Amino acid sequence: MTSTKPMIETRGLAHTFTVGRGRARREVPAVVGVDLVVRPGEIVGLLGPNGAGKTTTMRMLTTTLRPTGGSASVAGHDVVREPGAVRRRIGYVSQSGGVSGLARAGHEVIDRGLLYGGRTRDVEPRARALMAELDIEGLWERTPREMSGGQRRRLDLAMGLIHQPDLVLLDEPTSGLDPQSRANLWAHVRRLRAERGTTVLLTTHYLDEADALSDRIVVVDAGRVIAADTPDALKAAVSGDLVDLGVLDPRDADRAASVLAAAGDAPGAVEVDGARVRRRLRHAATEVPALTRALQDRGILLASLEVRRPTLEDVFLDLTGRSLRDDGVEPDALTVEPELVGVPA
Numbered sequence: 001m002t003s004t005k006p007m008i009e010t011r012g013l014a015h016t017f018t019v020g021r022g023r024a025r026r027e028v029p030a031v032v033g034v035d036l037v038v039r040p041g042e043i044v045g046l047l048g049p050n051g052a053g054k055t056t057t058m059r060m061l062t063t064t065l066r067p068t069g070g071s072a073s074v075a076g077h078d079v080v081r082e083p084g085a086v087r088r089r090i091g092y093v094s095q096s097g098g099v100s101g102l103a104r105a106g107h108e109v110i111d112r113g114l115l116y117g118g119r120t121r122d123v124e125p126r127a128r129a130l131m132a133e134l135d136i137e138g139l140w141e142r143t144p145r146e147m148s149g150g151q152r153r154r155l156d157l158a159m160g161l162i163h164q165p166d167l168v169l170l171d172e173p174t175s176g177l178d179p180q181s182r183a184n185l186w187a188h189v190r191r192l193r194a195e196r197g198t199t200v201l202l203t204t205h206y207l208d209e210a211d212a213l214s215d216r217i218v219v220v221d222a223g224r225v226i227a228a229d230t231p232d233a234l235k236a237a238v239s240g241d242l243v244d245l246g247v248l249d250p251r252d253a254d255r256a257a258s259v260l261a262a263a264g265d266a267p268g269a270v271e272v273d274g275a276r277v278r279r280r281l282r283h284a285a286t287e288v289p290a291l292t293r294a295l296q297d298r299g300i301l302l303a304s305l306e307v308r309r310p311t312l313e314d315v316f317l318d319l320t321g322r323s324l325r326d327d328g329v330e331p332d333a334l335t336v337e338p339e340l341v342g343v344p345a
């Protein structure tokens with residue numbers, strides 16, 4: 001990784017929404033002091049449950065929402081003082097998408113490229129290549145309203161990428177896409193970085209996506225960064241592999257639980273759920289043979305035995321005591337902010 005200036009640098013970045021009026025007026029602290037550094041050429045995943053503050057952070061970085069605290073510089077420009085310069089350097093694909101319903105898809109993409117100063121003779125072949133890569137080349141003449149949700153999503157992506165920005169911010173880029181299109185998009189993001197050194201910041205709910213794509217993952221919860229590291233380092237910090245036993249006779253579950261509790265190099269808490277008994281063991285590969293012998297000696301028969309390496313889900317659970325899939329706070333009284341998605345000032 002180069003040691004040049006960061007592509008994104010935030011210090012104490014914060015945004016508090018004010019919702020309601022009069023006596024019902026209250027403040028919603030959506031982002032509470034985020035410090036984030038993204039280096040040129042990095043792919044960084046912002047991971048967190050619903051309502052964690054991912055979109056709000058993205059919107060401040062893309063200058064579509066003004067911070068109420070802290071500072072952020074993007075591609076070397078301050079998001080509050082130089083929003084136009086920031087917008088010219090970035091591509092943003094927002095969660096809600098930016099395509100309208102009326103123009104033909106190919107022309108929308110070309111127009112976006114021209115808007116950013118490209119020449120027709122460069123932009124058109126690039127638009128065709130991009131749409132082919134995203135598997136929507138056959139939709140050149142269609143209007144967005146004649147497309148499926150997944151096709152529209154891919155058109156959003158083509159619009160965000162057509163001007164070959166140095167930094168791409170993707171807010172849940174693959175939500176609503178089928179597995180094949182998700183895989184295509186992942187390949188495209190990797191190619192962008194490999195061929196052009198593009199920096200990518202993406203938000204996602206999908207743990208496999210964050211794991212597969214990101215050089216670094218920034219885990220956010222309740223408007224704060226609670227961990228930031230490589231996916232492997234985050235997983236290595238979780239203590240041990242999950243051993244999950246299914247006993248053949250559910251009446252044996254409690255006895256199996258006491259054997260499992262005593263297994264490994266130290267006793268540990270066991271979770272019993274019907275015929276399933278689980279706990280974490282530090283070195284499952286070496287500890288499981290002794291465990292199965294101990295169960296056999298007591299005449300406890302197993303229907304299944306699974307050993308699972310820690311996942312990012314475990315990382316989140318370890319850090320917060322909650323599952324990433326638990327829904328957080330849902331947006332309530334929404335204040336409408338101007339959306340200036342991807343349009344240079």
Ligand SMILES: Nc1ncnc2c1ncn2[C@@H]1O[C@H](COP(=O)(O)OP(=O)(O)OP(=O)(O)O)[C@@H](O)[C@H]1O
Pocket residue numbers: 017018019028029030031048049050051052053054055056057205329330331332333334335336337
């Ligand atoms: N325009 C708004 N007005 C008021 N509150 C808002 C607004 N937008 C977001 N919030 C609140 O700010 C908090 C963070 O929301 P945000 O959309 O940034 O989370 P998120 O991590 O992107 O969630 P999701 O994964 O569901 O998209 C939530 O409590 C949300 O209700």
